Amino acid sequence: MEFILNFLQNFWELSIMIGLYVLIGLIFVGVIHLYISEDWIKKHLGGDSKYSALKGALYGIPLPLCSCGVIPLATSLRQKGASKKAVTSFYITTPMTGIDSIIATYGVFGLPMAIIRVLSSFISGVVAGSFVKESYEDIQEEEKKSCCSSSSCCSSSKTVKENKFKKAFDYSVNEVFSDIAKPMFYGLILATVFILLIPNNGVEFLNDNLFIAYILIFLVALPLYVCSISAIPIALSMLAVGVSPGVAFIFLAAAPATNIITAGIIKKILGNDVLIIYLISIIAVTVSFALMIDFIFPKEWFVYTLDSLENESKSILDIGGAIIFLITMFYFVTKQWIKSIFSKKN
Numbered sequence: 001m002e003f004i005l006n007f008l009q010n011f012w013e014l015s016i017m018i019g020l021y022v023l024i025g026l027i028f029v030g031v032i033h034l035y036i037s038e039d040w041i042k043k044h045l046g047g048d049s050k051y052s053a054l055k056g057a058l059y060g061i062p063l064p065l066c067s068c069g070v071i072p073l074a075t076s077l078r079q080k081g082a083s084k085k086a087v088t089s090f091y092i093t094t095p096m097t098g099i100d101s102i103i104a105t106y107g108v109f110g111l112p113m114a115i116i117r118v119l120s121s122f123i124s125g126v127v128a129g130s131f132v133k134e135s136y137e138d139i140q141e142e143e144k145k146s147c148c149s150s151s152s153c154c155s156s157s158k159t160v161k162e163n164k165f166k167k168a169f170d171y172s173v174n175e176v177f178s179d180i181a182k183p184m185f186y187g188l189i190l191a192t193v194f195i196l197l198i199p200n201n202g203v204e205f206l207n208d209n210l211f212i213a214y215i216l217i218f219l220v221a222l223p224l225y226v227c228s229i230s231a232i233p234i235a236l237s238m239l240a241v242g243v244s245p246g247v248a249f250i251f252l253a254a255a256p257a258t259n260i261i262t263a264g265i266i267k268k269i270l271g272n273d274v275l276i277i278y279l280i281s282i283i284a285v286t287v288s289f290a291l292m293i294d295f296i297f298p299k300e301w302f303v304y305t306l307d308s309l310e311n312e313s314k315s316i317l318d319i320g321g322a323i324i325f326l327i328t329m330f331y332f333v334t335k336q337w338i339k340s341i342f343s344k345k346n
Contacts, residue, residue, distance in 0.1 A: 003196065011192045012322070014233045016314055020321025021107030022184075022229060025100030029064045029176050030168030032099055036063075041073070045082045045090065052082075053129025056089030057122050064098035064176050078269060088274055089129030091266060092282060095256045096121035100176070101228035105252070108232055109239075112301040113249070120253045120289045128281035132274055173328070180227050181332035187230035191237035203242045210294060213247045214287055221255035228256040245302035246290030254286045 041059055045052075065073065070091060078087050097118055106114035206213040226234070235252035239245060258279065267275045293302060 006196055007192055010195050011188060014188055014191055014236065015326055016318050016322040017108055017236060018104055018232055019323075019325030020318050021104040022100065022325055023321050024107070025064075025098075025103040025229070026172040026177055028099045028103060030172035032062060032064075033171040034164055034168055041077070045077050045086045052086035053089040053126050053132075056082075056086035056091075056129055057093045057125030060090040060093030060125060061097050061118060061121060062099045062102075063094050064100045065094050070094045074269070084132045084270055084274060085129040088132045088266075088270060088278060089125035091262075091270075092128055092257055092278065093121045093125040095262065096124065096228060096253060096282075098228050101232065104229055104232055108236055110301065112297065113252075116249065116289055116293065117253055120249075120286055124257075124282045124285040127285060128277050131277045131281070132270075177328060178332045178336075180229055181329045182336055183225060183227050183230040184233075185329055185333045187226055188233050191233035194234065194237040195241055198241050198243075206247060207242070207244050210244060210246065213244065214250055214290060217247055217250045218254065218258065218283065221251055221258050223260055224255060225259050225261060226255050231255050239302065244294055245299075246294035248302075249293050250286050250290050253289070254282050257282055 041063075045056060045059060060070075063070075074087050074091050074094075077090065078084075082090075102114055102118060105117050206216070231252050234255075235248040238248035238251065263275060263279070266278055270278075
């Protein structure tokens with residue numbers, strides 16, 4: 001009984017920490033959707049130039065697409081003539097960041113971590129794109145259903161005219177939030193369990209053997225499907241129990257882009273050579289930033305203990321945001337579970 005109460009308390013504390021910032025991020029997501037369409041992206045990336053990798057990274061950073069949701073868009077870009085450089089760079093920065101996760105990262109961890117996360121994503125994308133060798137063999141259309149389990153990942157853009165507020169709301173809530181609801185829910189559960197179960201000697205071992213810890217985090221991240229925003233509570237729980245901030249950063253930055261699903265799709269669309277460059281670039285850049293976080297940057301930028309998580313003052317806005325966030329998340333998670341149950345019966 002005590003474990004359940006502690007679980008619920010920590011789950012609630014984490015929700016308060018991130019809920020309001022997720023909602024604020026969704027507002028910006030809706031606004032961006034009004035003015036940056038897929039057609040606009042295709043227009044600016046649908047070709048090859050010496051700035052392809054740079055443009056792919058820049059356009060991918062603010063887009064709130066998970067590693068699954070970026071598949072149909074990136075595939076379409078390639079089919080429309082976008083260079084491998086641009087698509088590779090776009091494929092890295094898009095799942096690693098997004099306006100929603102950038103705002104949430106700033107709200108939860110502070111400005112230094114938010115800036116470092118964006119820089120890591122951008123540099124990873126540019127480095128990978130720059131090393132990709134261009135070729136123009138025919139691209140077979142990717143089966144979009146190979147990754148997506150939710151309808152909005154693979155849905156086509158709507159052509160029905162509607163007012164701007166409704167369009168922004170539908171996209172940010174009924175598409176983006178519905179996509180991240182389940183991974184966000186699982187991420188909160190994993191983060192809560194991590195806080196409750198991680199032994200002190202386990203934390204000490206990780207902090208005393210940072211390179212082993214870095215490797216373990218990549219191995220943990222590989223089979224997991226987490227989006228850029230659902231990685232936040234897990235990384236927060238790592239910091240809260242005393243794990244090195246560099247280790248927490250690696251999961252925060254790299255996990256959304258290094259899962260098995262994404263790796264398999266990149267191999268199919270862009271080839272083995274690009275996949276190798278893709279993974280090496282992400283690992284090299286995120287580890288470099290992790291080392292700077294652990295050994296160069298001021299420690300006070302990244303201090304976050306379990307006591308601060310429990311004792312931090314909570315405003316009415318924080319509590320209200322957490323309630324709205326949880327109700328909306330549970331609504332979409334329950335809806336997806338019910339849909340899955342009925343689809344199996346049929």
